[in-house]
Amino acid sequence: MSTYHRIVPNTWWLQRRPYILFMIRELTSVFVAGYCIFLLVLVYKLTQGADVYGNFMAAMKSPISVVLHLITLVFVLYHTITWFNLTPKILVVYRGEERIPQGLVAGTFYVGWLVISAIVAWLVLGV
Amino acid sequence: MAKSNEPIWWSLFSAGGMVAAMIFPILIIITGILVPFGLAGGDDSLNFQRIHKAISQNNSVKLILFIVISLPLFHWAHRFRFTLVDVGLKSMSTLISILCYGGAIAGTIVSAVIFWNI
Numbered sequence: 001m002s003t004y005h006r007i008v009p010n011t012w013w014l015q016r017r018p019y020i021l022f023m024i025r026e027l028t029s030v031f032v033a034g035y036c037i038f039l040l041v042l043v044y045k046l047t048q049g050a051d052v053y054g055n056f057m058a059a060m061k062s063p064i065s066v067v068l069h070l071i072t073l074v075f076v077l078y079h080t081i082t083w084f085n086l087t088p089k090i091l092v093v094y095r096g097e098e099r100i101p102q103g104l105v106a107g108t109f110y111v112g113w114l115v116i117s118a119i120v121a122w123l124v125l126g127v
Numbered sequence: 128m129a130k131s132n133e134p135i136w137w138s139l140f141s142a143g144g145m146v147a148a149m150i151f152p153i154l155i156i157i158t159g160i161l162v163p164f165g166l167a168g169g170d171d172s173l174n175f176q177r178i179h180k181a182i183s184q185n186n187s188v189k190l191i192l193f194i195v196i197s198l199p200l201f202h203w204a205h206r207f208r209f210t211l212v213d214v215g216l217k218s219m220s221t222l223i224s225i226l227c228y229g230g231a232i233a234g235t236i237v238s239a240v241i242f243w244n245i
């Protein structure tokens with residue numbers, strides 16, 4: 001006797017809006033990895049001296065770089081928002097017997113995000 | 128029940144997801160908008176001397192940047208692995224796992240070597 005497997009088409013995720021949003025959320029990881037590689041290249045260029053680094057910084061001002069960054073930003077922001085909204089469902093925090101509401105946990109992440117962003121900007125830009 | 132590696136990959140996935148969620152948007156705004164449009168405090172803020180000095184002379188900066196680059200790679204590996212399986216590549220799931228986690232490990236090693244030698 002063999003187990004019954006229902007045939008699921010590979011395009012199942014196109015059939016409903018929540019499935020499409022799920023797939024977009026999963027694909028944000030590709031942009032996350034892409035930006036990791038960008039950062040890696042940036043630090044590598046830094047090891048190659050001032051001229052090489054300067055050329056890379058100049059390339060970052062090209063329209064293609066700006067467009068790629070903007071597309072990446074949209075997907076990474078989608079990652080951030082879905083991540084902060086999802087994590088409180090998994091991270092169950094109690095104060096005494098009371099479970100801290102999910103909205104409060106998510107809110108803490110959003111506030112932390114703003115504070116960390118400000119600190120990173122201050123450290124990187126030195127302003 | 129067979130012992131599973133899942134908790135390790137899942138921990139790296141969630142740690143990397145948190146790092147990317149918290150830090151990547153502002154970094155992308157800096158490298159993708161502020162720098163190109165000259166809003167990054169003139170040419171001084173990201174110049175070679177300042178950035179090179181800040182990283183090469185400070186081991187804690189190296190460690191933080193190493194973590195910021197390597198953990199999100201594991202976030203990608205874990206998510207992308209299951210995405211490929213979900214769109215019908217279940218028969219290749221072992222190969223997919225090796226390529227995804229292997230890629231993240233390779234990126235981590237490259238990152239470690241770069242920061243070690245800077």
